[in-house]
Amino acid sequence: MAERLITDLGGLPAGAIPREEYHMVFWEKQMIATFNLLWDKGIFNLDEFRRMVESIDAELYKTSNFYRRRLDGMIDLLVEKGLLDPAELEARTQRILQEGTRDHVP
Amino acid sequence: MSLERGPYALGERVRILDLDKPGHVRTPMYVREKVGVIERYCGDFENPEERAYGRVGRERIRLYRVRLRQRDLWPDYEGPDKDTVEIEIYDHWLRPASGGD
Amino acid sequence: MDHEHDGHEHHEHGRGLPPHPTREDDDVALTYGEARYLALKSLLIEKGLVTADEIRRRLEINERGNPQQGARMVARAWVDPAFKARMLADAKEAAKELGLEVTEAKLVAMENTPACHNLIVCTLCSCYPRSLLGEPPAWYVSKAYRSRAVREPRKVLREFGLDIPETVEVRVHDSNADLRYIVLPMRPAGTEGLSEEELAALVTRDCLVGAAVPRSPNA
Numbered sequence: 001m002a003e004r005l006i007t008d009l010g011g012l013p014a015g016a017i018p019r020e021e022y023h024m025v026f027w028e029k030q031m032i033a034t035f036n037l038l039w040d041k042g043i044f045n046l047d048e049f050r051r052m053v054e055s056i057d058a059e060l061y062k063t064s065n066f067y068r069r070r071l072d073g074m075i076d077l078l079v080e081k082g083l084l085d086p087a088e089l090e091a092r093t094q095r096i097l098q099e100g101t102r103d104h105v106p
Numbered sequence: 107m108s109l110e111r112g113p114y115a116l117g118e119r120v121r122i123l124d125l126d127k128p129g130h131v132r133t134p135m136y137v138r139e140k141v142g143v144i145e146r147y148c149g150d151f152e153n154p155e156e157r158a159y160g161r162v163g164r165e166r167i168r169l170y171r172v173r174l175r176q177r178d179l180w181p182d183y184e185g186p187d188k189d190t191v192e193i194e195i196y197d198h199w200l201r202p203a204s205g206g207d
Numbered sequence: 208m209d210h211e212h213d214g215h216e217h218h219e220h221g222r223g224l225p226p227h228p229t230r231e232d233d234d235v236a237l238t239y240g241e242a243r244y245l246a247l248k249s250l251l252i253e254k255g256l257v258t259a260d261e262i263r264r265r266l267e268i269n270e271r272g273n274p275q276q277g278a279r280m281v282a283r284a285w286v287d288p289a290f291k292a293r294m295l296a297d298a299k300e301a302a303k304e305l306g307l308e309v310t311e312a313k314l315v316a317m318e319n320t321p322a323c324h325n326l327i328v329c330t331l332c333s334c335y336p337r338s339l340l341g342e343p344p345a346w347y348v349s350k351a352y353r354s355r356a357v358r359e360p361r362k363v364l365r366e367f368g369l370d371i372p373e374t375v376e377v378r379v380h381d382s383n384a385d386l387r388y389i390v391l392p393m394r395p396a397g398t399e400g401l402s403e404e405e406l407a408a409l410v411t412r413d414c415l416v417g418a419a420v421p422r423s424p425n426a
Contacts, residue, residue, distance in 0.1 A: 002126045004135050010330030010381065011136040011180070014354035017366065022345035027241040032342070033266035034248060037257055040265070047158035050332055051130040066333065066348045068240050075247060081160075084250060092246035093239070100237055102245065132384045134330050136357060148313065151385045169385055176379075185361045188376040194384035 005054045006061045028067050035074050044077050052076045114144045114170060119203035122172060122195055130158030133199045137191075141203045142174035145192055153196065168197040272341035274412035276307050277389055280316075281415070282407035285394040298389060302339060310338040311387045317380060318391045319417070324371050325390045326364065326417035328356035329382040336387040340415060347416060357381060367418045390417040397423040 024032075038044055052073040056064065064072075078084035114120055124138035125131075132154050150166035176189040183189065237245075251257045280302060284291035294301035298314040314336055317325040329335065330353050335343040346352050355363050360377050364370070371377055380388050392414045398406060401424075413419035 002124060002128075002131075002135075002138075005131070005331075007331050008134045009350055009354040010134045011358040012354045014351040017346050017351045017355070017363065018349050019346055024342065025235070025241075027244050029266060029269070030248070030262060031244045033262050033269050034244075034251070034257065036269065037261055037265040038251075041257075042162075043256065045157050045160075045162060047130055047154040048160060050154075051158040053332070054130060062350075071240060071244055071247070075243070078247075083254070083256065084247070089243070089246055089250060092250060093243045096242040096245050097237055097239065102237070132331065134381070134383060136330075148386055151312070154384070171386075180358060184359055185377060186373045189360070189378070190376065191357055191379045191381060193381040194386055196384070 006056070006058045007050070007054050024067075031067065031071055031074075035070055038074065038078075043083070044074075044081070048077055049073050052080075113147065113168060114197070114200065114202070116144055116146065118144045120144060120170075120172060120200045121203045123199050123201060125199060127155065129155065131155055133195060134193075136179060137172075137174060137193055137195070140174055140178055142172040142178075145171040145173040148194060151196075169194055170197060170200065171195075172200070269337075269341075271308075272337050272339060274340050274410075274415060275407070276302075276305075277336075277340050277412075277415040278407040278410035279305055280307070280389070281391055281410045281421075282403045284316075284391055285406055286403050291391070294391065307339060309336065309387075311336055313386045314339065314389060315386050316389050316391045317378070317417075319393045319420070321375070321393070323376045323378055324364075324417065326356060326360050326377065326379050327382055327388045327390060328353060328379060330354075330357055331383050334382040334387060336389055339389070340412070344412060344416075346418075364418070367413070369419060389415050392417075392421050395421050395423040397425050 039046065053069050075084065075089065079086050119141060121141050122133065122137045148169040148171060151169050152162065152164060153167050156164050171192050172195050173190050173192050176183045176185060176191060177187050179191060252259055280294060283305060284294050290301060294316050295318060298316040299309040302309050302314065319325055333343060333348040335347065357379050360379050361371060382388050392410065395409065409421040409424065411419055414421050
C-alpha cells in the first residue's frame, strides 16, 4: 500500500467550503505570469512543480494558501535546478522588506 | 509499458491498481483498487512520473478516462446508485477486471 | 481539517489595512510573500532568465482568460446545434471558431442533460482551463472543495443552492491529469426570445464548473 501524498485530498473529511470571492492583488498576478513564463520557456514543467508542492511539510501544507504554494514551489524548483541561490534570495527579500517600498524593484 | 496493457476498449471493465510507487503520481488514493469502465481514450501523453523529475520528451503513454460508481467508492454514499465519478488514469495503472472483480 | 482559507491572505494583510485592493497595492504594506516575489523577480531578471517585458506580456495573455469567454461558447452552442456538436467533440477546436485560444493540451465539454448533471473538481491540485476562463474561484482551489466534491457532491451542490433530484445522475469529473473541463449547462426555459449575447449573460462562472445552473431572467 503506497503512502498518500499530502495533496491527495479526494474523499477526506473537511468542513465548510469558503465562498467569499478572492481578488488577486497585483503581485500575485505578476507572480502567476512569471510562473507561466518560466514554464513557457521550458525552465520547469507542471509535474515538477506539483512534485515540489507535494514535498512541502505536511503541517505547512494544511495552513498554506494557493498563492504562497505557487511562489514557494517555484522558488524551491529554481533552487533545485541551481538557478537561484536561496541565501541571496532571502537577503534580497529582507532588503526589500526593510525599505518597505516597491519603487526601485524592476 | 503502454504496449503491455492497452489498449482498452470503450466500456471495458478495468481495475485501477494500487502501485507502490514513490514520488509524484496522478492516481489518487480514493480510486485505487476500484473497478470501473473505460469511458474514453484521451490520447497519448508524457508520463508525469518521469516529467516530475525533469525527464521530458520521453515515450508517451496512453491515458484513459475511467467511470466509477460512487457506491463502489464509498459504501455509505449519500446519493442514488446512478451517481458516478470520472477520472483520468494512465494505462500502467490499469488492468482488465476479471470475473471476480 | 479546517484550514479552509486557501487562496486567501487575510492573515497577512492584518494591520488594519483594506484586505482586498485590486490595483497597484501602494496603500498596502509589503508582506513577506510579496517581498519574496519581488526579490525573485529582480534576481531572475538580473540572471537573464526573464525580462520585465516578458512578464508584462505574459500577464496580458493571462488577463485574457475570463469566464465570459466560456459563456460565449455556451451561448453559441445553445443557438447553433452544429457548433454544439463540434464543441462536444473538441472544445479546444470549437473555441478557435470564436477567436478564443486555449493553451491547455485538451479541453473537454461535459453536457448537462435532464438525466445528468456534471461537476468539475481537481482533487490533487487546482487544474482548471485558465487560458479560457482565467484563474479559478477561491472555492474551487480550497482544500474543502477538493476533499468533498468527489465524496458528497450532492451535499456540496446543496450548499451552493443547487438541489439535484435523485432521478438525475450527478457525475463528478476529477481533473487529475492532462485534460481540462468545461460544463455545457442546459439552456433555461423561457429564453427563446433572447439574443446570443443575452444568453451568454445568463452563464456565470460557476455554471461552467457545474456549481450553478443558468436561470431564466424571468424566473
